[in-house]
Amino acid sequence: MQRFPCPFCGLRDETEFHYGGEAGNDRPEPAAEVSDQGWAEYLHIETNPKGRSREIWVHMTCGEFFLLERDTVTHEVFASESLRRAAP
Amino acid sequence: MAKDYSTLRLLREGLRGHTGWQPAWRDAEPKGDYDALVIGGGGHGLATAYYLAKNHGLKRIALVEKGWLGGGNTGRNTTAIRSNYFYPESVALYDFALKLYEGLSRDLNYNIMFSQRGLAVVAHSEAEMEMAARIVNAMQINGTDAELLSREQVLEKAPLLNQSDRARYPIYGGIWQGRAGTARHDAVAWGYARGASTLGVDIIQNCEVTGFLVEQGRCVGVETSRGTIRAGVTGMAVAGHSGVLAGLAGFRLPIRSFALQAMVSEPVKPCLDTVLLYMGTGTYLSQSDKGELVIGGGLDRVLSYGQRGNPPLQEQVISGMLEMFPSFGQLKLLRQWAGIVDVVPDSSPIIGPSPLPGLFINGGWGTGGFKAIPAGGWLLAHLMATGEHHEISRPFDLSRFTTGRLIDEAAGSAIAH
Numbered sequence: 001m002q003r004f005p006c007p008f009c010g011l012r013d014e015t016e017f018h019y020g021g022e023a024g025n026d027r028p029e030p031a032a033e034v035s036d037q038g039w040a041e042y043l044h045i046e047t048n049p050k051g052r053s054r055e056i057w058v059h060m061t062c063g064e065f066f067l068l069e070r071d072t073v074t075h076e077v078f079a080s081e082s083l084r085r086a087a088p
Numbered sequence: 089m090a091k092d093y094s095t096l097r098l099l100r101e102g103l104r105g106h107t108g109w110q111p112a113w114r115d116a117e118p119k120g121d122y123d124a125l126v127i128g129g130g131g132h133g134l135a136t137a138y139y140l141a142k143n144h145g146l147k148r149i150a151l152v153e154k155g156w157l158g159g160g161n162t163g164r165n166t167t168a169i170r171s172n173y174f175y176p177e178s179v180a181l182y183d184f185a186l187k188l189y190e191g192l193s194r195d196l197n198y199n200i201m202f203s204q205r206g207l208a209v210v211a212h213s214e215a216e217m218e219m220a221a222r223i224v225n226a227m228q229i230n231g232t233d234a235e236l237l238s239r240e241q242v243l244e245k246a247p248l249l250n251q252s253d254r255a256r257y258p259i260y261g262g263i264w265q266g267r268a269g270t271a272r273h274d275a276v277a278w279g280y281a282r283g284a285s286t287l288g289v290d291i292i293q294n295c296e297v298t299g300f301l302v303e304q305g306r307c308v309g310v311e312t313s314r315g316t317i318r319a320g321v322t323g324m325a326v327a328g329h330s331g332v333l334a335g336l337a338g339f340r341l342p343i344r345s346f347a348l349q350a351m352v353s354e355p356v357k358p359c360l361d362t363v364l365l366y367m368g369t370g371t372y373l374s375q376s377d378k379g380e381l382v383i384g385g386g387l388d389r390v391l392s393y394g395q396r397g398n399p400p401l402q403e404q405v406i407s408g409m410l411e412m413f414p415s416f417g418q419l420k421l422l423r424q425w426a427g428i429v430d431v432v433p434d435s436s437p438i439i440g441p442s443p444l445p446g447l448f449i450n451g452g453w454g455t456g457g458f459k460a461i462p463a464g465g466w467l468l469a470h471l472m473a474t475g476e477h478h479e480i481s482r483p484f485d486l487s488r489f490t491t492g493r494l495i496d497e498a499a500g501s502a503i504a505h
Contacts, residue, residue, distance in 0.1 A: 001399050002390070014390060015400050040490040044342035044433050048331035050393045072345070073393045 002075060006059035007066050007082035020056035022047055023067055056083070093197050112198075112278055113285035118292050118314050122150040124472055125309065125319030127297050127333065129153025130162040131273075131458065132325035132450050134280035134291075135465020136472070141287035143466070144473035149289045150319070152312055154296035158277030161327050164395075164427035165458040166350050166384040168363050168374060170207045170268035171232050174223060174500030177483040178436065179230035181463055184480055186232075186267060188462030198279030200271045201377065207268035207363040208237065208245055210412075212257040216367055220263045223501060227265070235264040245362050248413050256411055257368035268363060270374050270382075276461055300337045300444065307337070307446035323448040323472045325464065328393070328428030330438075330451035339443040341451070342433055342489050347388040348455050349397025349426040351405070353419040355379030360413075369408025380422060383409055387431065387455065397426040429454055434494035439467050440477060440485035448472050449486065 003011040028034045028042050050072055057068045069078040101108050124146050126137045130153075137151045153159075169189055171182035193199050211220045220236060227234035242262050243249060249259060285291055292314065299311035301318065309318035326333050334341045355378050365372035371385045385405035388398050402424060410417050430452045432438060437460065438452035450468040453460060467481040477485065488494055 013400075014398065019389070019391060036490045036492075040342075041340075044489045045340045046331065046342060046344055047335070047340055048343055048345055048391075049335075050329070050332050050345075053391070055391070072391055075390070075392065075394060 004057065004059075004068065005077060005080040006062065006064055007080055008064045009059060009062050012059065012061070016059060016061050018058050018060050020058055020065065023054035023056055052078070093199075112282040113291055116150075116290035116292050118150065118152070118295060118312070118317055119290065120316065121148075121318045122290070123148040123320045125149075125317060125322045126151040126325065126468075127310065127322065128325040128327075129155075129157045129277075129281075129291065129293065130160045130325065130327060131158065131276050131280065131461035132327065132453075132464040132468070134158075134277055134284055135461050136323055136325055136450065136468040137289045137291070137465075138280045138284040138287065139466050139469035140473060141284060141289055143469060146473060147288060149284075150292060150317060151284065151289055152292045152295040152297060152310070152317065154294070154313075156293055157281055157291070158274055161427040161429065161457055162273055162277045162461075164350065164425055165273055166372070166374070166382050167270040167273045167376075167458065168207065168268070168372070169202070169271055169459040170265055170363070171459075172207065172209065172223065172227060172234065172263060172265045172268065172501065173497055174226050175495050175497065176230045177495050178497055178500070179227060179232050180480050181437075181484070182460060183230075183232045184466070185460045185463035188466065189271060189459075190267070192276075192279070192462060196279040196283045198275065198282055200275040200279050202269060202271040204267050204269040205362050205374075206245070206264060206266045207365065208242055209263040209365045209367060210242055210249075210257075211260050211262050212366070212368045213260060217260050220261065224263055233265060233267050235266070237262045237264045246360060246364055248359060248415055249364075250412055250414055257366055270363060270376075272377075273458060276458075280461075280465070297333065297336065300447065302338075302444065305445060307444050321446060321448070321472045321475075323450065323468050324442075325450040325468060327430055327451060327453055327457050330430050330449065334442070337442065337444045337447060341438065341449075341486075343430045343438075343452055344391055345393055345428050346390075346431050347392045347394065347397055347426040348384070348429045349388065349401060349405070349424060350382065350384040351402065351424040352376070352380040352382050352422050353416070354422050356381070356419065364412070366408060366412050369411055371405050371408030371412060373409060373412070381416065381419065387429070388426070393428055395426055395428055397424060429457070433489070434496040435498040436495040437464070437484050438486055439464070439481040440471065440487075442486070
């Protein structure tokens with residue numbers, strides 16, 4: 001069992017986490033001007049890197065979304081960073 | 089090609105002390121230039137090379153493999169062959185593969201040990217029986233064999249199943265495909281390799297593609313760890329690493345790579361003579377000719393290129409097996425391993441031209457590539473030789489992710505990949 005670092009809860013079992021997608025895959029705007037190819041890129045196309053990867057994950061038990069940097073071959077985790085913004 | 093494996097030959101060699109056998113295929117050195125180049129020495133790649141030579145008469149064909157033949161997913165799967173899908177496009181594809189498998193030992197003059205022992209998918213509630221009936225109807229309409237089984241019929245086929253009133257997943261009935269079964273996976277790779285080599289294909293092992301040669305916007309070959317190889321047309325069949333090769337070719341694919349693990353028990357006497365899958369647990373089993381129970385289940389949940397499985401999924405698969413066959417709790421696990429599979433959003437393969445002209449793709453088979461090997465090879469060979477889709481491969485073109493015409497088998501047949 002691998003443990004991932006939730007920025008809020010600390011190290012927790014991998015089964016508590018859910019993969020959200022590749023970091024930096026931002027929704028294209030404005031929607032009305034996005035081509036079919038643009039939507040396909042956003043919805044389906046992946047870089048799927050072998051090696052170092054930047055991914056969005058959610059810790060399902062506390063609901064924290066965060067950026068996880070890890071290696072997709074060795075499964076080593078390099079960094080975990082919350083995506084929350086400070087309250088105004 | 090040489091049809092030199094026969095009972096007579098076996099007898100003659102037996103009398104001569106087995107000194108006359110030759111290697112089944114040539115381990116070739118790369119030449120600089122070919123008409124067609126196949127990347128990937130697994131089942132799909134080897135089948136592609138074989139059908140390029142056999143169906144299309146190409147003479148100067150090379151196949152490059154970064155490791156050894158059949159060392160990727162072809163040697164790591166659970167050997168099940170079936171065509172129990174929901175959509176007509178999928179049944180056309182997988183049943184084409186199944187039909188080719190039915191004649192493959194004879195075609196290749198190589199015993200792939202295809203055993204049509206049937207596949208039972210077990211349902212656990214009235215609602216699941218409705219779904220089972222829906223799939224059976226769809227399969228029959230699409231022209232493949234399927235039957236709806238009662239509880240008694242399921243237990244007749246697999247009497248060791250958990251019959252307890254207190255079972256978490258009680259047996260209501262199931263789906264039966266009698267033509268489904270298992271084959272010796274290594275033999276499929278070796279048989280195609282032998283067939284291709286006999287027809288003149290250069291099979292080049294330990295030859296990793298490190299880049300693509302592009303001239304005037306068209307792929308004209310590859311750079312490899314053993315030098316440059318030019319080719320009139322190139323095809324890739326590199327399950328699990330499709331995204332990596334796409335990256336080298338300068339495009340991206342709708343593919344995520346996951347580890348799919350499998351395991352075998354110690355060998356025991358014959359106790360299970362079908363392939364068995366529980367809808368409830370997602371665990372499936374068959375018994376190999378050596379007596380090992382071959383056990384598989386769903387994907388690991390973490391994207392990975394590491395060819396090993398994580399313990400949580402292993403525990404889930406084994407728990408599922410114990411629910412299905414409580415008596416198998418006595419068995420010891422002998423081996424556990426994993427392969428890296430291409431997972432596509434609609435759980436259907438990608439077969440067709442790539443965004444780089446001159447390069448064609450066969451990939452995205454998810455957890456089910458082995459059963460499709462003959463069709464995948466046949467269709468990629470057709471694309472490479474003619475430049476056009478075969479009618480069976482057309483729906484699986486990469487363009488479906490832009491047009492939105494997906495073939496969503498995850499939703500259609502609840503197949504877990």
